[in-house]
Amino acid sequence: MLADEFGREVTGVRISLTDRCNFDCIYCHNEGLGDTRGPMDPQDDEMETDDVVRFLEVAEEFDINAVKFTGGEPMLRQDLEEIIERTPGSMEVSLTTNGTFLPGRAEDLVEAGLDRVNVSQDALDPEAFAAVTKSGAYDKVIEGVEAALAAGLDPVKLNMVVFEHTAGYVPKMVDHVAENEGLQLQLIEYMPELTGKPEWNVDIERVHDWLAEQADEIEHREMHDRKRYWISADGSSAESASEPSNERRGMVEIVDPVENPTFCANCHRVRVTHQGYLKGCLNRNDDLRPMGEMTKPEIREAFREVVANRVPYYGEYMVRNGNGEWELNEEYIGV
Numbered sequence: 001m002l003a004d005e006f007g008r009e010v011t012g013v014r015i016s017l018t019d020r021c022n023f024d025c026i027y028c029h030n031e032g033l034g035d036t037r038g039p040m041d042p043q044d045d046e047m048e049t050d051d052v053v054r055f056l057e058v059a060e061e062f063d064i065n066a067v068k069f070t071g072g073e074p075m076l077r078q079d080l081e082e083i084i085e086r087t088p089g090s091m092e093v094s095l096t097t098n099g100t101f102l103p104g105r106a107e108d109l110v111e112a113g114l115d116r117v118n119v120s121q122d123a124l125d126p127e128a129f130a131a132v133t134k135s136g137a138y139d140k141v142i143e144g145v146e147a148a149l150a151a152g153l154d155p156v157k158l159n160m161v162v163f164e165h166t167a168g169y170v171p172k173m174v175d176h177v178a179e180n181e182g183l184q185l186q187l188i189e190y191m192p193e194l195t196g197k198p199e200w201n202v203d204i205e206r207v208h209d210w211l212a213e214q215a216d217e218i219e220h221r222e223m224h225d226r227k228r229y230w231i232s233a234d235g236s237s238a239e240s241a242s243e244p245s246n247e248r249r250g251m252v253e254i255v256d257p258v259e260n261p262t263f264c265a266n267c268h269r270v271r272v273t274h275q276g277y278l279k280g281c282l283n284r285n286d287d288l289r290p291m292g293e294m295t296k297p298e299i300r301e302a303f304r305e306v307v308a309n310r311v312p313y314y315g316e317y318m319v320r321n322g323n324g325e326w327e328l329n330e331e332y333i334g335v
């Protein structure tokens, strides 16, 4: 297993399969290079099926035990089932999707080897959902979540970005997952630097505080040191829950990477963009290794180099200047 000089072992890979999408979410960063969102038709800059598989076979040699497929909308790739089928069996396979294409395909994905799915669902009513996703199809997403549960995927995590447009819906979403078997909620801190709209920001600490009041148990997940709050469906809080109850409980996890050195210190994944560029950090594009026509030995070498150059983004790569603003730490410029 490879580790960087900060002692962070790399155990997972996160692969963007396309930057195309059928939605147009107002906050979207698209996980690619910049914000160029392509049309729906297949694009020739995307990795071929064989490229993805070749990379995964090399990753397996380095004991990578988990792969996350994302995008853009990864289910626009018609070869997703084949990619999953050809993913080394030692890896946990998960998918992050807007859910619209799960009806009719969820079972095939499970059969191919999909272990887990996260579905983006920012609200519980069609109007609020449309305000965020613009071209989004609310009914299809709800059907998609149901199709995932019916196909045996458990848990199905609902992803909700917490920002001005959605913050008011958090309590309703928390009740929703507490009441419904198989669902979990992932509240994602809004990343304003990716949209240029800092005015939409919501202080994620207030959400932590509110959840801590509701929760009857709080855990820390190893990945990114994320906090997980367990909340009873009956709404009982830590103070009122004097005895363990048999009520259903929902799990709410907070993903709060922004300006969070603890999150980066527990980051164990490298990334691959849809064009097949290997990189060590979501927020850095100065360490890109285009894998394009690389042979396996070349990919091995690129993998080693990217891991060796990994730097926790918040806290090391980015530092506060005298005015309290984040800027590049000169020590790391050019790594």
Ligand SMILES: Nc1nc2c(ncn2[C@@H]2O[C@H](COP(=O)(O)OP(=O)(O)OP(=O)(O)O)[C@@H](O)[C@H]2O)c(=O)[nH]1
Pocket (backbone or CB within 6 Å): 068, 070, 094, 096, 118, 157, 159, 186, 188, 255, 257, 258, 267, 269, 282, 283
């Ligand atoms: N900055 C940063 N953001 C991340 C990282 N990993 C995930 N995120 C963000 O977290 C959000 C949720 O990611 P998902 O793809 O649903 O999955 P995940 O939470 O990473 O993984 P699981 O919980 O294991 O399914 C997305 O908005 C990602 O951009 C990371 O390493 N760094």
Ligand SMILES: C[S@@+](CC[C@H](N)C(=O)[O-])C[C@H]1O[C@@H](n2cnc3c(N)ncnc32)[C@H](O)[C@@H]1O
Pocket (backbone or CB within 6 Å): 021, 027, 028, 029, 030, 031, 070, 071, 072, 073, 074, 096, 097, 098, 118, 119, 120, 159, 160, 161, 188, 189, 190, 191, 192, 194, 195
């Ligand atoms: C880019 S999408 C790709 C996968 C798929 N299309 C989906 O929406 O789930 C992955 C995740 O990034 C989140 N995301 C996009 N832009 C964001 C932003 N500005 N701040 C925080 N999270 C964001 C989305 O909500 C989604 O959960």
Ligand code: SF4
Pocket (backbone or CB within 6 Å): 021, 022, 023, 024, 025, 028, 029, 030, 071, 072, 073, 097, 098, 120
């Ligand atoms: S569905 Fe995902 S990729 Fe598409 S616009 Fe929304 S967040 Fe971005």
Ligand code: SF4
Pocket (backbone or CB within 6 Å): 224, 257, 263, 264, 265, 267, 280, 281, 282, 283, 311, 312, 313, 314
């Ligand atoms: S910002 Fe970079 S280093 Fe920090 S958690 Fe995300 S990918 Fe890892």
